Amino acid sequence: MSxxxxxxFATKPFSTEGLVRRVTPYAAWLFVGLFAVAAxxxxxxxxxxxxxxxxxxxxxxxxxxxVVVYEVMRHAVRASEVAKHDAEALRHHDELLSLAIGGATxxxxxxxxxxxxxxANQTLAAMLGRKVPELLDTTLIAITEPGRLAALEQQLDALxxxxxxxxxxxxxxxxxxxxxxxxxxxxxxVTLDGTRPLFVVQESDISVAxxxxxxxxxMVAVRHAIATSATWDQAASHVLxxxxxHLERDAVQFWSVDAEGDVLRLRHAWNCPDTALAEFERSCRxxxxxxxxGVFGRARQSGVVAAIKSISPIGEPSLTLPxxxxxxxxxxxxxVVSAGExxxxxxxxxxRPSDMQDDVMTMLTTVGSEVxxxxxxxxxxxxxxxxxxxxxxxxxxxxIGIARVSAxxxxxEGNAALLRMLEHDxxxxxxxxxxxxxxxxxxxxxxxxxxxxxxxYSDGGSVQVRAATxxxxxxxxxxxxxxxxxVSGRPEHVLVMVEDVTKVRVAQDKLAEALEAQQSANADLExxxxxxxxxxxxxxxxxxxxxxxxxxxxxxxxDGGLESDEVRxxxxxxxxxxxRVNRLIGDMxxxxxxxxxxxxxxxxxxxINEVLSDTIARSAPSNTVxxxxxxxxxxxxxxGDRDRLVQVVSNLVNNAIKYSPEGxxxxxxxxxEGGYALITIADTGLGIPPDEIxxxxxxxxxxxxxxxxxxxxxxxxxxxxxxIVEMHGGKIWVESAVGHGSAFHFTIPLAADAVTPAMQLRxx
Amino acid sequence: MAEADAPAESVxxxxxxxxxxxxxxxxxxxxKAGHKVLTASDGLEAVSLALANPLDMILMDxxxxxxxxxxxxxxxxxxxPGMAIVISSAHSMASDRERFLAAGADDVxxxxxxxxxxxAVVDRLTANKSAQ
Numbered sequence: 001m002s003x004x005x006x007x008x009f010a011t012k013p014f015s016t017e018g019l020v021r022r023v024t025p026y027a028a029w030l031f032v033g034l035f036a037v038a039a040x041x042x043x044x045x046x047x048x049x050x051x052x053x054x055x056x057x058x059x060x061x062x063x064x065x066x067v068v069v070y071e072v073m074r075h076a077v078r079a080s081e082v083a084k085h086d087a088e089a090l091r092h093h094d095e096l097l098s099l100a101i102g103g104a105t106x107x108x109x110x111x112x113x114x115x116x117x118x119x120a121n122q123t124l125a126a127m128l129g130r131k132v133p134e135l136l137d138t139t140l141i142a143i144t145e146p147g148r149l150a151a152l153e154q155q156l157d158a159l160x161x162x163x164x165x166x167x168x169x170x171x172x173x174x175x176x177x178x179x180x181x182x183x184x185x186x187x188x189x190v191t192l193d194g195t196r197p198l199f200v201v202q203e204s205d206i207s208v209a210x211x212x213x214x215x216x217x218x219m220v221a222v223r224h225a226i227a228t229s230a231t232w233d234q235a236a237s238h239v240l241x242x243x244x245x246h247l248e249r250d251a252v253q254f255w256s257v258d259a260e261g262d263v264l265r266l267r268h269a270w271n272c273p274d275t276a277l278a279e280f281e282r283s284c285r286x287x288x289x290x291x292x293x294g295v296f297g298r299a300r301q302s303g304v305v306a307a308i309k310s311i312s313p314i315g316e317p318s319l320t321l322p323x324x325x326x327x328x329x330x331x332x333x334x335x336v337v338s339a340g341e342x343x344x345x346x347x348x349x350x351x352r353p354s355d356m357q358d359d360v361m362t363m364l365t366t367v368g369s370e371v372x373x374x375x376x377x378x379x380x381x382x383x384x385x386x387x388x389x390x391x392x393x394x395x396x397x398x399x400i401g402i403a404r405v406s407a408x409x410x411x412x413e414g415n416a417a418l419l420r421m422l423e424h425d426x427x428x429x430x431x432x433x434x435x436x437x438x439x440x441x442x443x444x445x446x447x448x449x450x451x452x453x454x455x456x457y458s459d460g461g462s463v464q465v466r467a468a469t470x471x472x473x474x475x476x477x478x479x480x481x482x483x484x485x486x487v488s489g490r491p492e493h494v495l496v497m498v499e500d501v502t503k504v505r506v507a508q509d510k511l512a513e514a515l516e517a518q519q520s521a522n523a524d525l526e527x528x529x530x531x532x533x534x535x536x537x538x539x540x541x542x543x544x545x546x547x548x549x550x551x552x553x554x555x556x557x558x559d560g561g562l563e564s565d566e567v568r569x570x571x572x573x574x575x576x577x578x579x580r581v582n583r584l585i586g587d588m589x590x591x592x593x594x595x596x597x598x599x600x601x602x603x604x605x606x607x608i609n610e611v612l613s614d615t616i617a618r619s620a621p622s623n624t625v626x627x628x629x630x631x632x633x634x635x636x637x638x639x640g641d642r643d644r645l646v647q648v649v650s651n652l653v654n655n656a657i658k659y660s661p662e663g664x665x666x667x668x669x670x671x672x673e674g675g676y677a678l679i680t681i682a683d684t685g686l687g688i689p690p691d692e693i694x695x696x697x698x699x700x701x702x703x704x705x706x707x708x709x710x711x712x713x714x715x716x717x718x719x720x721x722x723x724i725v726e727m728h729g730g731k732i733w734v735e736s737a738v739g740h741g742s743a744f745h746f747t748i749p750l751a752a753d754a755v756t757p758a759m760q761l762r763x764x
Numbered sequence: 765m766a767e768a769d770a771p772a773e774s775v776x777x778x779x780x781x782x783x784x785x786x787x788x789x790x791x792x793x794x795x796k797a798g799h800k801v802l803t804a805s806d807g808l809e810a811v812s813l814a815l816a817n818p819l820d821m822i823l824m825d826x827x828x829x830x831x832x833x834x835x836x837x838x839x840x841x842x843x844x845p846g847m848a849i850v851i852s853s854a855h856s857m858a859s860d861r862e863r864f865l866a867a868g869a870d871d872v873x874x875x876x877x878x879x880x881x882x883x884a885v886v887d888r889l890t891a892n893k894s895a896q
Contacts, residue, residue, distance in 0.1 A: 559879075
């Protein structure tokens with residue numbers, strides 16, 4: 001309440017000094033009256049006549065009335081003067097008050113209890129879009145937006161009833177044109193000298209502040225929606241709803257540029273809860289807005305916010321009808337700019353005209369830009385996530401084992417295939433199996449000239465290692481390591497691909513084995529072929545050597561002219577060589593039968609000592625060597641073919657004689673050894689050179705010496721001997737030292753019933 | 765008769781053969797033809813005899829103990845490049861003949877041989893020699 005109003009309606013102050021001053025004349029007059037009354041009573045008492053009494057009373061009464069009338073009239077004149085003075089003062093106050101109220105920057109007014117405007121200042125009238133007299137013809141109720149009436153009435157009731165002295169709040173007022181705007185409103189009750197109550201009304205236009213609040217709230221809500229959403233699809237309804245709610249629109253829509261047709265399609269929409277608006281949204285979903293047409297096309301092409309107050313078929317041929325059906329008039333279209341390109345628009349539609357101030361436009365531009373950036377960011381993030389998911393899937397689902405290893409060789413990660421392949425869980429693999437595998441890798445890498453893993457880098461080389469699984473199976477693993485550098489190019493970790501190549505490896509090994517067997521068979525065949533050729537060559541050489549003498553000497557004899565002793569001598573040469581040829585043929589046939597398994601041996605009990613003694617007896621007389629038999633008399637009988645054993649012994653004895661110098665000693669011994677009879681025939685002859693020892697049992701491998709030549713061997717003797725011994729289940733071998741002689745040993749199994757347990761024990 | 769066919773000029777022939785029968789045969793045939801015959805039973809002996817004696821030609825066996833006939837021929841030819849050497853071997857396949865000629869033999873006489881072949885090869889080689 002203004003100080004002026006307060007002054008004007010205040011009661012006058014009560015003055016004690018004035019009362020004293022005004023009472024004094026009355027007291028004087030009262031004293032005079034009392035004296036007169038007293039004089040009358042004295043006169044009456046002296047005269048005692050009734051007439052005289054009456055006259056005196058009358059005179060006294062006339063005197064009193066005169067005095068009273070005089071005083072009353074005097075008072076009346078004085079009161080009139082005071083009132084006149086007071087009115088002057090009041091008028092002055094009023095003028096001052098009007099000046100103050102009229103010049104106030106806030107709207108001020110006075111309403112009566114029916115809310116009729118009693119008084120209003122210019123500011124208020126202008127704010128409400130009216131002249132003061134026009135305003136005074138209306139009421140506060142009438143200019144309040146219908147939606148706010150209930151709140152206003154409630155507050156007015158409280159003020160009228162005196163429950164509250166005043167109300168401070170907000171409301172919305174309607175201008176004559178129908179536009180409404182928000183106001184801050186204060187209503188206070190005043191009482192003017194007991195008359196019906198009045199209300200002082202103070203109003204101020206808060207549309208700018210409200211818009212700023214709305215913009216701020218809208219931006220906060222939009223940013224919150226963006227911040228809490230991963231994708232535009234999630235954020236869209238919240239963003240559109242925030243714009244619609246805070247900027248008080250009826251429908252907010254997001255249209256995006258169609259990838260194929262370059263047209264705009266409705267993607268997301270928010271509406272005030274209203275069936276007509278829902279229907280409008282459904283209609284819009286059927287539409288597509290071509291580029292360059294109407295307010296949508298303008299916003300899209302220019303990249304700045306575009307607006308129209310009233311939608312019309314000229315600009316929006318397809319959108320107008322549905323919009324009008326829903327009662328929508330105004331459209332504001334805000335481009336959504338993503339990566340420098342308009343990828344969509346946000347359209348704000350409303351039924352009644354809305355603020356289209358610069359700050360709202362700026363805000364919408366900001367929203368368009370932020371939404372665009374968000375869509376781009378969300379797309380990038382989604383692409384990254386898809387890529388990450390793809391890679392993760394490759395890692396997880398790959399049929400080959402993949403391990404990620406730190407630069408120090410520690411297993412950081414292993415995929416499912418790796419764990420499955422190695423039959424370990426990740427912990428066991430990391431702590432136990434992996435270090436072993438790494439060592440195997442490095443060992444194999446060393447062999448293959450591949451960079452070792454533990455060195456912290458690798459060159460993509462592959463090695464194959466053998467490793468046991470948790471289930472105890474042995475696998476061949478092909479490991480391929482690749483360094484993954486960090487941004488500075490230093491190896492950060494190593495990716496190791498692990499493949500189970502066991503099957504491949506086994507197949508390879510089998511193939512290699514088969515190949516080797518094949519090669520070996522080929523080599524055997526070649527060798528056999530070579531052997532055959534060689535054999536043929538040797539045999540023909542032996543035959544031709546023998547035939548040289550036979551042919552030469554028989555030619556000499558045929559040509560005649562020889563002495564008879566010459567003829568005899570030549571006949572002897574011919575006979576010997578012919579005999580040698582015969583033996584050669586016999587030996588060859590024997591050997592062939594033995595080697596092809598066609599020679600049968602007739603097994604019987606044989607006293608090997610008897611065979612040895614017999615051979616010595618037959619050989620001794622015709623030779624120049626000394627025989628030294630050393631036969632074990634307790635030697636059990638053996639199982640064998642006697643004729644063949646005789647062949648073995650005589651061959652070895654003849655060899656010993658043949659290679660012994662004159663007067664040499666041939667030792668023949670026999671003893672039992674581990675279930676076998678061991679027979680040794682040793683000479684003190686030339687001995688066999690070490691490089692020849694391995695070949696003595698091969699065909700035609702005679703150790704040639706001048707001294708040996710007088711006894712023409714076939715070169716097959718030892719080969720046949722070896723065959724016979726082996727056919728009996730025995731062994732033959734030779735020890736020799738050049739210049740000291742040779743010792744041939746062979747074993748023949750003892751007869752089964754001849755083997756005593758003691759022997760088995762000793763030799764077993 | 766062999767004696768009647770004997771050439772006017774007598775030559776000295778070394779017969780190197782480890783086979784005693786072959787030695788005797790050659791000696792008998794060549795002496796009968798009027799030549800002088802030395803014999804050796806192995807390669808080493810052949811080399812020492814060849815280097816120690818004036819010879820007109822050598823009849824060399826191949827398969828001999830110790831040093832074989834080819835090695836003996838190589839060593840003799842190294843010392844006496846002009847020495848006529850006939851390889852006489854029971855290795856008588858076609859490839860053997862090539863092998864011996866490639867090794868430096870002046871001729872090859874395969875065993876067994878006709879006696880006239882033996883005297884003919886001696887005559888031919890010693891005739892060449894005397895012509896030079």
